[in-house]
Each structure stands twice: as C-alpha cells, then as structure tokens.
Amino acid sequence: MIKNYFKIAIRNLLRHRLISFINLFGLTVGFTCCLLILTYILNELSYDRYNKNADNIYRITRTFYNGNGDATLKLSTISPPFGYYLPTDFPEIQKMTRLLNIGTTSLRYKDKLLNEQDVYCADENIFDVFTIKVLKGNPATALKDPFCVMLTEETAKKYFGDEDPINKVLRGNNQFDLKVTGVFKNFPSNAHLHPDILISFNTLKDSAVYGEENLRKNWGNNSFLTYIMLPENYNVKNMEARFPAFLDKHMAGQEYIGQQASKFTKLDLQKLTDIHLHSHTDYEAEPNGDIKRVYIFSAIALIILLIACINYMNLSTARSSLRAREIGIRKVIGARKKELILQFLGESVLLTWAAILIAFGLLYVVLPWLNTVSGQNLSIDILLKWQVLLPLLLSPIIVGALAGLYPALFMSSFQPIKTLKGLFKVGGSNISFRKVLVVTQFAISIILIITTVIVFQQLKFMQNASLGYNKDHIITMAYSAQLNNGYESFRNTLLQNPDIKEVGRSSRIPTGRLLDGMDAYAPGNDSMIPVKADIRYVAADYDFIPVYGIQMAEGRNFSREYGTDTSNFILNEAAVKAIGWKTSQETVGKNFRYDNMDGHIIGVMKDFHFESLHQTIAPLILKMPAPVPNQTYYNAISIKISGQHLASTLSTLKQTWEKYQPDLPYQYTFLDENFDKLYAAEQTQETIFATFACIAIFIACLGLFGLSAFAISQRIKEIGIRKVLGANVSGIVGLLSKDFLMLVGIASVLAFPIAWYAMNNWLKDFAYRIDIQWWVFLIAGIAAALIAFVTVSFQAIKAAMVNPVKSLRTE
Amino acid sequence: MIKITNLEKIYRTEEVETVALNKLSIEVKGGEFVAVMGPSGCGKSTLLNILGLLDDPDAGSFVFNGIEVAKFNERKRADLRKHNIGFVFQSFNLIDELTVFENVELPLIYTGVKSADRKKRVEEVLDKVQIMHRRNHYPQQLSGGQQQRVAVARAVVNSPKLILADEPTGNLDSSNGNEVMQMLTDLNEQGTTIVMVTHSEHDARYSHRIIRMLDGQTVLENIMV
C-alpha cells in the first residue's frame, strides 16, 4: 500500500512539473530560511553554556539613581570594594572572580610591539569559575603573583612564534614587565567576553599600578566585572534582599555622604546565561545579542515557511480537479476516505522531506553569506546533534501535514459518481478558502515591504542626521601619559603639516558612550546645593571643541590665553536644562562645583550627538584637568585633517608618533569607522529583513503564478468564446487580473494596521526616530499590486493571445 | 442476490427536481445476466450507481445478499463494495498514472491481499483478458478495446459476486465490443452475476433478461431464450 502511494506520489509530482517545482522550490527556500535562522538562534541560545557551572554563575550589576529616584545608569561592572566585602558578608558565595578590562595596552617582546584591546586583570581563580582549558602552566597558581600574565594560544603565537612562552617577559605600556606563566585556550565564540591576555589581579595591589587601598575604598571606579558562583538551586532573591543593608553598611560615609547609599545605588544578580540575550546595561564587555532579535527572526522563519505551506495548499486544491477522476476511480474500487487522506498526506510529506534534504545542502552554501552580513561565526555543526537533527528530520511530518491536510480532506471527500461523470469543477467554498490563503500571503508580503522600507529610512535618518559636530576627516589615536611632557611639541610638529588642522585630547570621543558621572553642585539661595540631574563628564583640552567643530551657544571654549581654565567648566544645553536654568546666557559666569572642584561655567555648547541616536542627548560637562605627572585623564587624541593628501598626512603622523613615543605602537582609526559601527546592528537587520522580504514575496509570487496559470487554464474556453464575440487582449488580461488585484487590495487593508503597530514599536527603541509616513504604505500596496499584476498577466496575456479556434476545438 | 422495492431517487438542483427513479422494484438472482435498456435520461445509470453502492436512494429498500443496505454509511458501503462488486464503465476509467498491472492490482491492495498473492492473481486475470504482454504499459498507450479489457480485468480481479457494467461497449467498435461481451458472458458462465446497461439490442442479446426502463420505472421485462 505504502509503495503504491509512493509510486503514485512520485509520478504525480513528475506529471505536473511546474506545480511540483513551485511547491518543492517554495518549501525548500522556506526550509533553508528556517535552518539558517535556527542555526543563528541555537547559537544565540548557547552563549556561555560551555561553562560546567553555567547555571550557578551570576554577574553583579550596579544601577545608579539620581535624587529624583530615576535610574540613570546601569553598569555590568562594579567597583572593587564590593568584591572586597561580598565574600565575607555573603557566605553562600562559593567563589568570586573579577575581571578588569584595562583598555588599550601596548605589549612588546623584542621587536614585536602591538596594541592589545582585550587585556584583563583577572583573579587567580578565574579558571575555577569559567570552564576554559589551560594548556600551559598551572591553572590554580599561574595568576597568583603580581605581574604574571597568561595568554591565549593565538596571542602567545603572535609574540613568541614557536618558542615556549613560559617565563618569557612582555613589556606592558613601556611601564611594567609581565612574566608569562600560562597559556589558555581561546574563550569560545559563544562566550560573552573574550579576554586574550589575563594579568594577575594582584598586580593591581602594587601602588604604582592601582594600589591596595583603592581596591578597598574606591567605590567610584565601577569597572570590575564581578562574577560569583552560588550553590546549586540557590534562590537569588535571598541574596538580593540583603543587598540594600550591605550597601548602607559599607558605603556609609564613603560615596553618598550623609545619605542612605541604597537610595542611590542598587545591586542585582544577573545569570551568566542571560547575559548575552537579556542584558542591556550601558556598559557591556562586548556587544551582546538581543532576545528581541531572536523573536523577530523566529517569526520571519515561520512566516516564510507558512507562505510556502500556503502555496502548497493553494496549488494542491486548485489542481485537485485534475485528480478528481483518479479519486473517483479509487473510491469505486473500494478505497476508504481515510486511505485517500493518507495517500495525499503522504504526497505532501514526501515533498516536504525532499525539501528539507535539499535545504540542508543549500545551507552549506548560504551560511557563509549570513556570516558575512551578520558578522557572526555560525557553523552548521550546531544542527548536527541528534537532539536537533531528529526533530528537524521529523518536522516534514508536521509541516507536510499542515500543508497537505486541507487538500487531503478536501479531495478525499469528492463524490465518485460526480467525478466520473466527466467535467468536474472545483468550486464553492474551496475557491473562497483559496482566496483567504492568497490574501494572507500578500498581507505578509506587504508587511515585510513596509518593514523593510521603514528600517531603511530609520537607518538613513541616523546616518545622515545632523549630529551637531563634524565627524568627517577625523583620525583618533590612543593617548598615554608618556606623552604628557612632550605633548605640546608633538602637537605643534603635527600642525606644521598644512593638512593637519586641529589636534585635541579628551577622555572619551564622540561615537563612544558617556558613562562617567560625578557629584555636581550649583549655587542655591545662600550655599551650593546638589544638582539632582546626572551630568556626564568628559575631560577635554583646549582643542577638543575645535577638532569636532562643536558650536558654542554662549560663552567661550577653554583657551590657552587664560591661565585658570583648569578650574572652569563648559556645559551643553541639555545640562543647562537639566539643572533647571532658563537660558545659556544666564548660565555663563555662574559658579559650579563638580567632582569636589569649584570653578565657573565659561561656556555652553549647543547640543550634539556625542552618543548614538539610540540615546537621548545626555547632560554633559567638559573639564580640563590640571596635568599630573605620569598620569592622564585623557585617553584619546583626535586629529582633524583636510582629507587631501591622505598618504602624506598619515606619514607625518607616523613619523611624529615614532619620534615622540617610539615605545608605543602607532595605530589610528578614522572616526567614520566608529560611526558606522554604531548602527551596524540596524544595518545587519536591514540587510536581513530586505533579503527575507524578497524571499517571502518571491515564494508568494511563485504560488500566485501557479495559481493563476491554473485558474486561467480552467477558463480557456470562456476566453475563446469571449474573443470570438469580440473581446480584445487587454480586455481579457484585465478580466483575468481583476480578481487577483482585488485580493491584493484586501491584503493591504489587513496589512497596514499590523505593519504600523509593529514598526511603531520597533522605532520606540530609538531616542531620535523618523515619523512613519503614509506614503510608505501606499508604495508597499502599489508594489504588491504591481508584482501580482505582472505575475498574473504573464499567464493572462499568454491565454489571451491564443487563437480562439484552437481553444474551442480542444473541448 | 439483489432485491429493490419501491426505490426512489430524486435529484434536486436549485429549482428543478428530477425524479430519476420512481418507485422502482427489481429483483436479480445470483448467476443472472441482466441487461437494462431505455432512452437516455430514464435513470439507468442512477440505478446502477445505487446497485453499486456508489450512491444512496432517497426512499425504498435495497437488499443485497439478504442485508438491507439502503441506509448504509459511506464507510460500510465502501467495505461491502470492494469485496463484492466490480465495475466496468463506458469510458474505462483507468488511472493514467498507473500501469496496466498496477491498475488491476489496485482493488487487491484496498482489500489487503498480500503482495505475492496479488502478483499471482493479477497475472491470472491479465492472462485471461489476453493483455499480459502489455502489463507495463500505461493506459494512454493502449487502444480503447485494450483499455476496456484492462478495466474488465480490474473489475474481476477480486472475484466479485456482482459485476455492474455501464455501457461497456459504448466507446468501442463492434469487434472490440463483441470481445468484451464474450468476456462478460464467460464470467457469467463461471457464476458471476452481471447487470449491464446498454443501448445496443445486439449486446442485450448476450443477457438472460432485459429490463426496459422509462422515466425511472420498469416498463417491460423480456426473458431471453
């Protein structure tokens, strides 16, 4: 019996090649999309699961509240005294390990001199918490002594080649020597952070580096990733409930003088395995994923598969009149309804199976594409586990049944005498059901078109928005304290090149985040009173504002002509407003206290987008700290160039750099590159949306193509008669397309509110966003109608051109 | 074997009501060969469909092999049909996607006969209708007469007690027609009951008895000698 079904199925598929092809192709594309997205999703869900104790590891985060009780900042990092006190106050903590990213660090071994980004100070027990294989050295003791360092295999190879790295010495920032005590395997790609270089935490105790006292008392330096391991099935609520008391006890008289610390700061426990998809703090070790994206892509995968299934239902029921006779004969001979249902389901399952197998093959081809556009490193291996593979290979039963059930029920209920009587027309409820299916497909397509256009518009808006500063022709480099003394002469040397316009220093540069904030006081009635707003801080020198072309609303920039500017401040308009002052004019000249330093406000900058357009413009204060020997508040040099003679400009830069700081690597970035990275996630989303929208529309069109071919073939005789009676080609094409265009119209009406709702929600993530324009909807509707018309008229014209004598004779 | 009494079948379409069978009563005994004749539209096919359990009557009684089947549901009818009744149609009604062999095999598949037995039985009947050499051809590759022989083979492969034939020679020339009639006669001689609708007096002469119908009723019965 099965063999017989199988045979009939294959022959039927071969017999109606066009329709089989459309069905197979649609399902294959649908499954390929699903497999692609499944690969992506499984990878997203696998983050940090490689750790043996993944379920019992938590990261401690800190949230800051302003005087009004609003959360102003949430960090995934906390200050070192927390780590100092936590293990004693919370005995349930089995292990605690901390990581401190020390920023760009130059390392030298012999003549190899490179800047490293992923350099962390790490507690010696890091490998007890994270399950990373240590290849060389003793994992328990390698990070015990100060000035010890462990490297990934790759990094070790980079510096030492094939030599044994153990006990070799690396010179860090030309300031300290680090002894290599171990080599570890790279953190896997699905880890939320990827340290390349681990320096022993005890190095920080050295007073020249950071100092023991700072580790106990510096509550303000919130840069330490702090992970704890708790007992199995521990209820974290238990611990979180005791945090406020803990804060009040230890921070009294430290950060929030005379006030309850727990009113201004809150600690939370974040599950390690939740970090990648659920953590959205203002500072993350590396850019994370987003559970929303996982949902969106799952929806897209299912939608595409649904469209393919709809094609199948549509085409199978449409074609069913061709099979009516076969069904009738089978029934006369004694087939039961159940047997026929099974037969038709068998056909759809078989086709679906073929589709998923081909899809696996296609996956090998398209996965590299997805990796390129998404910047991911996805591998098909994640699917090749029986837990995944088995359900996948069984899924055609469900998908095939979904696609095939309606046609099967529909066809198996044909009455044999009617079907055998000859001309059998499928009509009635079946036609209206098919219309519902076509409307669904088109509604989905229209939604996808609208979505793509709006994502594209928002992206363009962000890229072209007036930022309030000029991001073009700016080169940024790392600044180090070693340049403190030589800086003015370094700067003057550069400026001798006419293509170098401005050179300035700052602690942070635009396109980055603004995460530093200190206590601010403004003049009250008779004394200085605390400012409730949270004002972010950037250390900047005389030339920061000119480099970026930032406009002044009032007052002046720091100036070399005034000796006292190190105790003056510049605010932005947002800060003026946040403090509660009316105008920029009244602001300039006022006294102000920031970070326990008193001074005057000398200028107000017009607001500019220091951060990305995801964030609202934060209140900002610029301060030019007085120089301290061997220390720096600045981290970056920004250089404005003309943009002409780039090669000679860069060579001036290189020569000057090497003359002034031969021991630090020469490395630069164009600000535009940073800028592009700000919206990389949206860019990816746009590409993927557009691609999947095209695929969905394409499959829907294929279905429409098949359906119209069929619908028209049933009307060949009618067309012939109409032509004999005098209808012309365009009249007939109009007649045949009219029905389908009406379906597109209905689809639009359904799609518009859904698309509007979805995109309205999506746009809410952006502080600065476009308004949704009505014409986008119109265009999407027209585009869909046009696509439908072209698809249908392709068939319609063919039918209308046929000589009527021919079509009437075949009857 | 068949006893119908006061059988009624009325087709209702929108406004028109067509009385296809009007209180019809007929009896067919086991082993008989009955021909049904009458003008077009008098209800012959309707009668045959009901006898073949493809359709149900609106009123009246239908006793098949001593069982009242007029009120059987679709499933019960299908089960009774596949074991007891074979059909031969004017337009052959072979499945185009299946070969000759597979077409004939199909009823055996639906009655659950084992594969080895099926092969034997199909080959037997194909031999009998002399189409064995074409067993792997598709219906389109055969002449009308050959197709009808395959259809007959398919009708008898299950050794049904009753064969219903609706104008089996209608699409055939006289020599092919005679061949098919001879096959039906042979089957009848081996004990199969046959009810055949025909427009041809010539074909009707192969039967034992002719039932003449008009407007859904029998008007005359001729016993052939």
Ligand SMILES: Nc1ncnc2c1ncn2[C@@H]1O[C@H](COP(=O)(O)OP(=O)(O)OP(=O)(O)O)[C@@H](O)[C@H]1O
């Ligand atoms: N499905 C149907 N719906 C409505 N009326 C029908 C239907 N089938 C048959 N009829 C009507 O019932 C009557 C009997 O039809 P039937 O097919 O039994 O005639 P017939 O004797 O077989 O004719 P012919 O010799 O032309 O095959 C006819 O008047 C026909 O129009």
Ligand SMILES: [Mg+2]
């Ligand atoms: Mg008839």
